Amino acid sequence: MTAPHAALLALAAGGGAPAVDDEEAFLRSVSEHRMTAAVLAAHQQGTIRLSADAALVLGTWDLAERRDHLRFWQAAGEVQARLAAVDADVAVLKGIATEARWYDELGQRACTDLDLLLAPWALGDAFRVVEAIDPGRTYPAGLDRLVRRRLLQHIDLHVGTVQVDLHFDPLKVGLPTRQLDEVWSSTQVLDTAHGSVRVLRPEIELVLLLLHLNKDRFAFLGPFLDIRRILEGAPLDWDYLCGFVAAEALDVPVWKSFATVAVVLGLEHEAPRVTGVRGWTWERLWGGNARLGGDEGRARAPTVQRLLALHASGRVGDKAREVRRQLVPHRPLLELAGRLEPGQSYVGHLALRLVRRSRDVMQGACV
Amino acid sequence: MTTDRIGAEPLDDTPDFEIPAHVLYREVDGEMVLLNLETEHYFGLDAIGADIVTRLTEQPAKAALDALVADYAVELEVLRHDVDDLVATLVDAGLLERVEGFG
Numbered sequence: 001m002t003a004p005h006a007a008l009l010a011l012a013a014g015g016g017a018p019a020v021d022d023e024e025a026f027l028r029s030v031s032e033h034r035m036t037a038a039v040l041a042a043h044q045q046g047t048i049r050l051s052a053d054a055a056l057v058l059g060t061w062d063l064a065e066r067r068d069h070l071r072f073w074q075a076a077g078e079v080q081a082r083l084a085a086v087d088a089d090v091a092v093l094k095g096i097a098t099e100a101r102w103y104d105e106l107g108q109r110a111c112t113d114l115d116l117l118l119a120p121w122a123l124g125d126a127f128r129v130v131e132a133i134d135p136g137r138t139y140p141a142g143l144d145r146l147v148r149r150r151l152l153q154h155i156d157l158h159v160g161t162v163q164v165d166l167h168f169d170p171l172k173v174g175l176p177t178r179q180l181d182e183v184w185s186s187t188q189v190l191d192t193a194h195g196s197v198r199v200l201r202p203e204i205e206l207v208l209l210l211l212h213l214n215k216d217r218f219a220f221l222g223p224f225l226d227i228r229r230i231l232e233g234a235p236l237d238w239d240y241l242c243g244f245v246a247a248e249a250l251d252v253p254v255w256k257s258f259a260t261v262a263v264v265l266g267l268e269h270e271a272p273r274v275t276g277v278r279g280w281t282w283e284r285l286w287g288g289n290a291r292l293g294g295d296e297g298r299a300r301a302p303t304v305q306r307l308l309a310l311h312a313s314g315r316v317g318d319k320a321r322e323v324r325r326q327l328v329p330h331r332p333l334l335e336l337a338g339r340l341e342p343g344q345s346y347v348g349h350l351a352l353r354l355v356r357r358s359r360d361v362m363q364g365a366c367v
Numbered sequence: 368m369t370t371d372r373i374g375a376e377p378l379d380d381t382p383d384f385e386i387p388a389h390v391l392y393r394e395v396d397g398e399m400v401l402l403n404l405e406t407e408h409y410f411g412l413d414a415i416g417a418d419i420v421t422r423l424t425e426q427p428a429k430a431a432l433d434a435l436v437a438d439y440a441v442e443l444e445v446l447r448h449d450v451d452d453l454v455a456t457l458v459d460a461g462l463l464e465r466v467e468g469f470g
Contacts, residue, residue: 043395056411058395060409
């Protein structure tokens, strides 16, 4: 587990950073915790003092980040053009959308892929959509049905060298988002120098980012800054925000995540308090030592992430369906993930999978 | 190497050079790092090189040269030679280009 360098934590909390006398370790931490732009800005503003060599390294990383973001923007435009031909549309989630909206310039918010949300009206046509975006690949015949039944929440695609995470479900926590139409109908068009994209309403974006932090086990410090940016920059409607979270029954993960960010960044905002059994188990799984573990912490995240859906309030039917989906995935899901070859025994695969999954969950919960 | 001598008479206050759209750059502590998106090559300039490029892309070349001569207390011909070399290197690397329509 690689916790952020003390100077990084101080910078993120908005305070003066202590002197950095181990620049090599500091730079490793900057990279791991996706803080390049924030540290470079702090250096240029004099909040932190680095050697010229270290600053140039950051400058080079900054250029690489901006280069990647330009590619993401090009890919977003390409996807929009391809989907117009099949009468579908997408919104851009997180990444470059969050950056364009809440940060000052390109490359300030590290991102590694392009997250898109498919318009609800196109869900029944998922097969044609994914073929339009990433043609030439083989997709399972049951794809449309999986998406229509809300069993498949996303798919990884490629546009050129850019990895595209196409969400069929905006929140992607395992449970189907209840307010799908509200999420889409409240999107707004954001005009930028790099193109116009549809983005989420700020309140829903905040929820999505908090859940994403939770899913990632709060591994990296950089994404914490998104929350601060939105709180500082968005005219949030807190009644709407609380109502949205309550309607999804995701109070525990959302408000616990909010409280986590508030503590780490020293924010004055107070999240609604969450108590009860689910709050207690959430703390055991994602509290304290589990946070800010960098790449190592992130590597362990997928195992525990599967338990996130169980922290919704109620939604027994959805939870049962999610547990069934995880333990006994539908054949097309396994084929899509490349885990089941044609002719391979479905039942035999499931039995082996069940044994492995149980072992992983036990190990993950104990870490 | 491209011969791209500078210092011709400017037509107006428009800079004679620009950093092309396919180049990303960042100034850090007076130095500059550039990335050519077409070739994926990075290029670093020390403080003097960065100063020269900044001036050449902000004002006509003649004005830039005059200011550099004054600031660095150097012979005009020596400076012109060094700047020519730098400009040629940057133009060859696709990191700098003459403003279209210039003389």
